[in-house]
Amino acid sequence: MDARERYMLAPMAELSHRVLRELIESFFNQGEVSPPAPRFFRAAAREKMLPPPPLCGDTPQRPEYFTEMISAAGLLSGGPFEKWYLDGGPCPERLVYQLLGADPDKLAAAAALLDSRDCLGIDINMGCAAPAITRTGAGVKLMEDMDRAGRIVAAVRKRTKKRLSAKLRLGPRPSPAGESPKTPEPKIPAVFGSDPAGLPGFEYLLAFCRRLEGEGAELIILHPRFSDEKFKRRARWDYVEALRNGLSIPVAGNGDIASADELVRRGEAGGPVMIGRLAVREPWIFARVPAGNGNPGGAPGNFPEASFLEASFLEETALDFLSLLSRHQPPEFHLSRARRFFRCYCDNFTWAEHIRNKINREETLSGMGRVISEYCRENP
Ligand SMILES: Cc1cc2nc3c(=O)[nH]c(=O)nc-3n(C[C@H](O)[C@H](O)[C@H](O)COP(=O)(O)O)c2cc1C
Numbered sequence: 001m002d003a004r005e006r007y008m009l010a011p012m013a014e015l016s017h018r019v020l021r022e023l024i025e026s027f028f029n030q031g032e033v034s035p036p037a038p039r040f041f042r043a044a045a046r047e048k049m050l051p052p053p054p055l056c057g058d059t060p061q062r063p064e065y066f067t068e069m070i071s072a073a074g075l076l077s078g079g080p081f082e083k084w085y086l087d088g089g090p091c092p093e094r095l096v097y098q099l100l101g102a103d104p105d106k107l108a109a110a111a112a113l114l115d116s117r118d119c120l121g122i123d124i125n126m127g128c129a130a131p132a133i134t135r136t137g138a139g140v141k142l143m144e145d146m147d148r149a150g151r152i153v154a155a156v157r158k159r160t161k162k163r164l165s166a167k168l169r170l171g172p173r174p175s176p177a178g179e180s181p182k183t184p185e186p187k188i189p190a191v192f193g194s195d196p197a198g199l200p201g202f203e204y205l206l207a208f209c210r211r212l213e214g215e216g217a218e219l220i221i222l223h224p225r226f227s228d229e230k231f232k233r234r235a236r237w238d239y240v241e242a243l244r245n246g247l248s249i250p251v252a253g254n255g256d257i258a259s260a261d262e263l264v265r266r267g268e269a270g271g272p273v274m275i276g277r278l279a280v281r282e283p284w285i286f287a288r289v290p291a292g293n294g295n296p297g298g299a300p301g302n303f304p305e306a307s308f309l310e311a312s313f314l315e316e317t318a319l320d321f322l323s324l325l326s327r328h329q330p331p332e333f334h335l336s337r338a339r340r341f342f343r344c345y346c347d348n349f350t351w352a353e354h355i356r357n358k359i360n361r362e363e364t365l366s367g368m369g370r371v372i373s374e375y376c377r378e379n380p
Contacts, residue, residue: 010276011066027287072101072110092118102137108155121163143171157216165219280344311376
């Protein structure tokens, strides 16, 4: 398959596990009617709140799924919860395991272990900016050490035939030209002086990615924010476009996509496209975008945005999530995973903060389900 045509679910700690994948897949054809309609439309038709689906002869495209980051060291030492992190259901053929670590040998050994499993690819996390991760030299810290990052890709490449990718940020913020870094650590790469206008640090990013490409990476996923940027500043998509022009392997863009229309538009601009938080808020999102990157029949513009969705549909989806969670994750994970999910999902409700707080106070999944059902009854 051509990666240029793909949509992807982002790796997200405590979110990108089997439960979210099961939920997303449930919005695709399920064979209850003939021809089978995605659950999204069946629910809508049942509630008589939407017109029948204008499918424009094109079926929605199922996404690729990245797992949450999996520590290479943890995997090798066989922790008690590893089997849950490794659960590749329900569609391992579209699953990409994301590995976290800073040691080329450990990452390579972990990749060899994953290589024997049913999956599409292996991804190396070079973008996580959480201090607990960067302190260990992993995540985005690797972007300060091109040589180590290159050795990691080379070592992993030797141990797997699966598609190998790396997910990055823009890297460390460059110091203004002519200024030397104020501290010896972190080693901030110099501005080389030939960055395209408006794209500081691009030359370093390009050199970094070319090194990964040279060592055998087949795909780069770029979340275009600098290492020290959280979610406040907008993702800089012009870097994605520039990087696509500079590499011969595909570059997936990721960051701040807020609607199905925007997802399609970004895909049309050259794909692949990865989404994170939007797919948690609207797990039906992938079922709304037609195959390929085109939008020939007008979809998804003909489909309602989430804000028009009836409370009963939102309730059904939330309850499905809770039931999948109790089936596919260990009890120790239930509350943390549910709270993470509802942090995004509650944005669909008018009184988002109110219901989020109520859910957070619950200590059981059934209590959370009750809160949602009551809310939906009171706010139809
Ligand atoms: C709760 C949460 C957990 C995340 N965990 C990971 C992770 O495990 N690995 C990773 O590479 N990125 C992780 N990210 C970053 C996302 O993959 C993605 O790059 C970021 O959310 C921007 O995409 P979005 O705007 O579509 O959400 C995480 C983001 C969030 C919100």
